[in-house]
Amino acid sequence: MAFVKACALSELESDTPKRVEIDGTPVSLVKTEGEVFAINDICSHANVSLSEGEVEDCMIECWLHGSSFDLRTGKPSGLPATRPVPVYPVQIQGDDVLVSVTQES
Numbered sequence: 804m805a806f807v808k809a810c811a812l813s814e815l816e817s818d819t820p821k822r823v824e825i826d827g828t829p830v831s832l833v834k835t836e837g838e839v840f841a842i843n844d845i846c847s848h849a850n851v852s853l854s855e856g857e858v859e860d861c862m863i864e865c866w867l868h869g870s871s872f873d874l875r876t877g878k879p880s881g882l883p884a885t886r887p888v889p890v891y892p893v894q895i896q897g898d899d900v901l902v903s904v905t906q907e908s
Contacts, residue, residue: 806894806901813898815839820863822854828904830891833858833874840874841891841902847872848884 809823815834822844823830829844831854844854846865853872856864862871862880870884877887894901 804892804903805905806892806903809841809900809902811898812839812895812900815900818858820854820856820858822852823902825902825904830902830904831863832893832900832902833863835874836861839893839895839900841893841904842872842874842877843889843891845888846870846884847879847886847888853888 807825809825809832815821818835820831820833823832830841831844833840835858844852846853848870849867851867853863853865856866861874863874864871868883871880872888877890892903
């Protein structure tokens with residue numbers, strides 16, 4: 804996996820999503836419960852940005868229709884979304900948040 808710097812850890816506020824783009828992929832970064840998570844920023848139900856939603860209990864809620872997605876797995880917790888969104892591995896090196904949006908073949 805190729806990890807790319809997404810932002811500085813100091814740029815992330817707890818429970819406040821931050822949208823970044825990594826190699827053309829929109830990603831929402833969330834610092835919550837002592838960890839940093841990276842999830843695809845596009846809701847699987849509607850083509851809207853998840854980073855505009857609320858974070859609670861390691862879930863991010865889509866602001867448009869209220870579907871919530873687990874930041875660890877990308878799985879939706881209920882309707883209207885039925886498909887998960889991709890999640891990406893995160894590494895912290897010093898103050899750098901590194902994310903890999905590619906998979907090794």
